[in-house]
Amino acid sequence: GSSIALAFALGIAAERAAGGGGAWWLAAAVALVLAARRPGRASIMMLVAALGGGLAARDVPGTIPGIDDRRPDTITGVVSGPIVRGADGDRVVIATPKSNLGAWVPRDRLRPGDLVRATGRLVAPRGFRNPGGIDRGQAARDAGVLARLVLDRIEVLGHEPTVWALAVDAQRAGAAAVAARGGDPVGNAIVRGAVLGDRSAIDEPTEATWRTAGVVHVLSVSGLHLAVVALIGFALIGRLLGLALPSRIARAIAAGLAIALAIAYTAITGWQVATVRALVVAVLMLAGAAVGWRPALVDALGAAAIAILVTRPSALGDPSFQLSFTAAIALAYGGALRGPRTPGGRATRVLRWLARAIATSALVTAVTAPISAYHFHQLALAGVIGNLLVTPLVELGTIAAPGRLGRRFPGSARQGSRWRSCVHPRVIS
Numbered sequence: 001g002s003s004i005a006l007a008f009a010l011g012i013a014a015e016r017a018a019g020g021g022g023a024w025w026l027a028a029a030v031a032l033v034l035a036a037r038r039p040g041r042a043s044i045m046m047l048v049a050a051l052g053g054g055l056a057a058r059d060v061p062g063t064i065p066g067i068d069d070r071r072p073d074t075i076t077g078v079v080s081g082p083i084v085r086g087a088d089g090d091r092v093v094i095a096t097p098k099s100n101l102g103a104w105v106p107r108d109r110l111r112p113g114d115l116v117r118a119t120g121r122l123v124a125p126r127g128f129r130n131p132g133g134i135d136r137g138q139a140a141r142d143a144g145v146l147a148r149l150v151l152d153r154i155e156v157l158g159h160e161p162t163v164w165a166l167a168v169d170a171q172r173a174g175a176a177a178v179a180a181r182g183g184d185p186v187g188n189a190i191v192r193g194a195v196l197g198d199r200s201a202i203d204e205p206t207e208a209t210w211r212t213a214g215v216v217h218v219l220s221v222s223g224l225h226l227a228v229v230a231l232i233g234f235a236l237i238g239r240l241l242g243l244a245l246p247s248r249i250a251r252a253i254a255a256g257l258a259i260a261l262a263i264a265y266t267a268i269t270g271w272q273v274a275t276v277r278a279l280v281v282a283v284l285m286l287a288g289a290a291v292g293w294r295p296a297l298v299d300a301l302g303a304a305a306i307a308i309l310v311t312r313p314s315a316l317g318d319p320s321f322q323l324s325f326t327a328a329i330a331l332a333y334g335g336a337l338r339g340p341r342t343p344g345g346r347a348t349r350v351l352r353w354l355a356r357a358i359a360t361s362a363l364v365t366a367v368t369a370p371i372s373a374y375h376f377h378q379l380a381l382a383g384v385i386g387n388l389l390v391t392p393l394v395e396l397g398t399i400a401a402p403g404r405l406g407r408r409f410p411g412s413a414r415q416g417s418r419w420r421s422c423v424h425p426r427v428i429s
Contacts, residue, residue: 004049005302011053056313081112081164103149112164118154122147167267197221197269214380221269223278229265230282234258255290274324280304297332319375330367
């Protein structure tokens with residue numbers, strides 16, 4: 001799984017490096033080099049993956065008439081999900097019979113499934129030519145958005161119920177409930193962003209401060225949050241069902257319901273890269289827990305990467321994709337830092353835990369530092385300590401309780417030791 005994902009990503013990168021000129025042969029050559037030690041079916045699969053990545057990365061032609069002519073345009077279409085909430089309003093995609101259009105609208109104005117008539121100017125999606133910056137225009141085209149609508153006026157003509165509308169309604173209701181509780185405005189905004197994916201109230205000074213501390217990822221919904229939701233659902237549901245059903249059946253049902261809960265949470269929080277990655281891993285791990293099978297973590301991460309890149313090839317150049325997967329792979333291989341367990345007193349165990357925590361945090365900071373420096377021209381070395389202070393506080397409030405429930409889940413100790421470790425939040429996140 002990981003090798004296939006790497007070949008697919010190389011196909012995308014090769015096609016991009018050639019400027020969309022059909023560099024599949026280059027991707028195929030790289031894939032064959034990687035597969036040199038694994039002849040036969042593995043080579044064929046990696047070759048196909050590289051070719052698929054090159055095909056997926058082709059530019060989507062912009063053929064919308066009247067684009068960039070600075071004249072008013074009237075568009076009729078349907079709002080598709082998800083809707084991204086930000087400081088500048090809600091970013092929506094309007095699907096028309098010929099294309100998809102991106103637009104920013106006033107907050108809470110639209111819902112997925114709304115039939116709208118919008119008036120404004122159609123412009124081609126473009127990105128800034130800053131070195132190391134993301135080509136936002138390419139990202140928009142890869143998402144199927146062929147034009148951006150500079151909105152003047154929009155009206156809703158009708159509505160067709162969709163699952164995305166339910167997800168958006170749930171996010172808005174939750175964000176409104178948190179906002180209504182008041183308290184410290186900054187803390188309130190952070191809760192809404194970290195738990196519900198609503199970053200509309202997080203201002204730039206707050207984000208800059210947390211970025212300097214190396215813990216800006218806490219301000220957004222991450223794989224950790226989805227892992228907590230999946231584990232809580234798995235443990236609670238399994239514990240209740242275990243009172244009346246055999247442990248194997250209880251585990252299977254609990255895993256299925258936990259998967260549904262994880263999918264719902266991912267949709268409510270805006271289907272972000274980090275949560276989609278964690279969702280795919282969580283689904284594989286929970287499915288494995290249901291049948292007593294434990295998939296390799298790196299293969300699960302590879303499946304998650306392929307799932308994201310197939311639907312949005314431009315994600316390969318997105319900092320959130322690069323940082324998310326790099327950190328996850330570092331955590332997956334960072335287990336070697338734990339070393340063998342040796343007996344000792346309480347002080348020895350505390351010091352051993354602290355040393356492992358510092359080593360793991362330093363590893364993640366080190367492997368993600370080049371990416372942060374390239375995209376943001378900043379190195380947050382304080383993250384080594386910041387993650388030790390901030391992340392444990394989050395985990396104490398959200399993981400400690402379900403972790404205890406997981407240890408008491410019905411079933412033998414031998415069986416439990418196999419499937420419990422499959423869904424540990426640190427593994428999924």
